[in-house]
Amino acid sequence: AYTLHHERPITDGKGSDSRTLHVYDRTSGRSRTYIGQSDQILSGLQWTPDGQAVSFLGRMGAGTGRQVWAIALDGGAWYQVTDAPYSIRQYAWQPGGEAIAFTATISRVPRRDPSLVRMGFDAEIFEEDDVSDIRLFLYEDGETTPLTQEGSVYDFAWKPDGSALAAQIAPQNRVDDSYMFKRIHLVEVATRKVTPWVDNPGKLGHMAWSPDGRYLAFVSAADISDPVTGSLFVAEAGQVVPFTSLTNYTDGFEGSVSYVDWLDHETMVFSAYESVDATLSQIKVGKKKRKILLEGGQAVFTSFSVSEVGIAMSANTAAHPDELYLYDRDEKEVSRLTHHNAWLDGIQMGKQEKISYQARDGLRIDGVLMYPVDYRPGERYPLIVYAHGGPESCIPNGWYTGYSRWGQMAAGRGYFVFMPNYRASSGRGVDYAKADHKDLGDEEFLDVIDGIDYLIQAGMVDGERVGIGGGSYGGYFSAIGATQHSDRFAAAIPFVGVSNQISKRNLTDIPYEDYHVHWRIWTYEDPMLIFDRSPVKYARNNQTPTLILHGKEDPRVHPTQSLELYRQLKLHGKAPVRLVWYPGEGHGNRQNPAQLDFALRTLRWFDYYLKGNPAEGDMPPMEVEYDLHLLKD
Structure with a gap:
């Protein structure tokens, strides 16, 4: 069972994507639609315990927020499974039973008197009037029973015998807690007893029980300062031991684990990013050597689902976005099952490949390069550098085209698109991910410069027509390119990016994450270093036309970061600058018009400065031609 995302037509008004529900039949090789086009956002697909229906989370009725619904395999209308008094965040069926465990957000602050609010008494007390917990509940026979009373449960997994759950619990329902302070607990259903189990440090990812309930495998940071949930560990049920005594099954692994499950009682299977590729491997409990099931370069995926016949995954390649794939455990090969974007087969796309080059200190840097559609060897082309966010993420060699990732849209307009996995990226092991600690925006950005020089020296890129853009940490990189290294870039597009590391650290909703896995110092310990890595310090160097964009409700990188950059470039820069706000948007745009x-707007900015010959100080028109009459067709 799987869902398809459908973009909302602009002519239908402002909104987000919708999803439809489908089931693929391996016997016929066809998919059947069970819930078609609608405004619903379906999530959390699971099979009911008897395997005769697909359940999901949705707002299908007039009840309390999101509930669990289901639709039978033999068709018919969907039906409601839960009628809980709270809107459900996450759920899971009890193995072999009819009960459901679920989490919901419960406010700890009494609601204000609506009559006072209507009179204008609407003062907001920051953080204090938004205190809530994420509680774990059991829904059985129409009754809702709390399983936890303290802390916030961010993820959980049933023990196979249905007697208990492993739960990731943090002290508070705060973004920083969800990043840095989740620890694994055991929740016993019969007694409601909650016991700390694994004192994992720092970030925590997916976890899965072995079929016999003896082991819990989980993906975690290697230590408190590891930026990536990319290492694999196993805890034994009934044993509470220090985290440092657990085996790191990926110690020394030059990659980052993304997901784990079990093939049998003693064999784990895990997916990982290794450089720009996704791989699938298995390893036995107590052993150190893995067996690679699926080599890199065949498909890009993050998670998967294990069954008796194979391992299913939503995967993409350079030629198409996510489709349904299956790894056949007997044939030991992967195949694509669905073709939902057949129209792409007739579109000419730019060649895409992995590239590797040496940074100036000798470190190998990998990345993905997309060629212009009309590429002819021997000619030089304009280049767009897409800098990824994080920095603890990576660009895989798969489908990388979207509203904020120019990809094939830029290739079709005659650009090279260079996407480097600079030091501090994931996919290269723990040491590589930590390589920018206390050194943000320095050597890691020089990795980008060295990659540009590599392409120039190869005779592929025109060094006078290089642009840079990206969001979040990629926006930070773009601001660095527009200021400190402005002599290298003819256009820059920072999106929801950092411009002043001092004020950013004062305003972000993840201050502990920023401290533990990036800076390793507080600002007061070395304020000059923090400011030295701030683009606003170098605004006087600016000679790069800069388009700044930001969601007005961004809690991660406060919108004033873009305002600071804009103001400093207006005061001290020597090139055009424009600031665009997106009302109602946060750390990235969700609504279709935005x-x-x-x-x-961004492609036009690149075209204007990398392909045109504008007079000094000129900018593209303020308004954008949306061609809505074409979108109607």
Whole structure:
């Protein structure tokens, strides 16, 4: 069972994507649609315990928020499974039973008197009037029973015998807690007893029980300062031991684990990013050597689902976005099952490949390079550098085109698109991910410069027509390119990016994450270093036309970061600058008009300065032509 994302037509008004529900039949090789086009956002697909229906989370009725619904395999209308008094965040069926465990957000602050609010007494007390917990509940026979009373449960997994759950619990329902302070607990259903189990440090990812309930495998940071949930560990049920005594099954692994499950009682299977590729491997409990099931370069995926016949995954390649794939455990090969974007087969796309080069200190840097559609060897082309966010993420060699990732849209307009996995990226092991500690925006950015020089020296890129853009940490990189290294870039597009590391650290909703896995110092310990890595310090160097874009409700990188950059470039820069706000958007654009505006506006900016010959000080028109009459067709 799987869902398809459908973009909302602009002519239908402002909104987000919708999803439809489908089931693929391996016997016929066809998919059947069970819930078609609608405004619903379906999530959390699971099979009911008897395997005769697909359950999901949705707002299908007039009840309390999101509930669990289901639809039978033999068709018919969907039906409601839960009628809980709370809107459900996450759920899971009890193995072999009819009960459901679920989490919901419970406010700890009494609601204000609506009559006072209507009179204008609407003062907001920051953080204090938004205190809530994420509680774990059991829904059985129409009754809802709390399983936890303290802390916030961010993820959980049933023990196979249905007697208990492993739960990731943090002290508070705060973004920083969800990043840095989740620890594994055991929740016993019969007694409601909650016991700390694994004192994992720092970030925590997916976890899965072995079929016999003896082991819990989990993906975690290697230590408190590891930026990536990319190492694999196993805890034994009934044993509470220090985290440092657990075996790191990926110690020394030059990659990052993304997901784990079990093939049998003693064999784990895990997916990982290794450089720009996704791989699938298995390893036995107590052993150190893995067996690779699926080599890199065949498909890009993050998670998967294990069954008796194979391992299913939603995967993409350079030629198409996510489709349904199956790894056959007997044939030991992977195959694509669905073709939902057949229209792409007739589109000419730019060649895409992995590239590797040496940074100036000798470190190998990998990345993905997309060629212009009309590429002819021997000619030089303009280049767009797409800098990824994080920095603890990576660009895989798969489908990388979207509203904020120009990809094939830029290739079709005659650009090279260079996407480097600079030091501090994931996919290269723990040491590589930590390589920017206390050194943000320095050597890691020089990795980008060295990659540009590599392409120039190869005779592929025109060094006078290089642009840079990206969001979040990629926005930070773009601001560095527009200021400290402005002599290298003819256009820059920072999106929801950092411009002043001092004020950013004062305003972000993840201050502990920023401290533990990036800076390793507080600002007061070395304020000059923090400011030295701030683009606003170098605004006087600016000679790069800069388009700044930001969601007005961004809690991660406060919108004033873009305002600071804009103001400093207006005061001290020597090139055109424009600031665009997106009302109602946060750390990235969710609504369809904002996404379309971003794509059109940014590509026009690159075209204007990398392909045109504008007079000094000129900018593209303020308004964008959306061609809505074409979108109707």
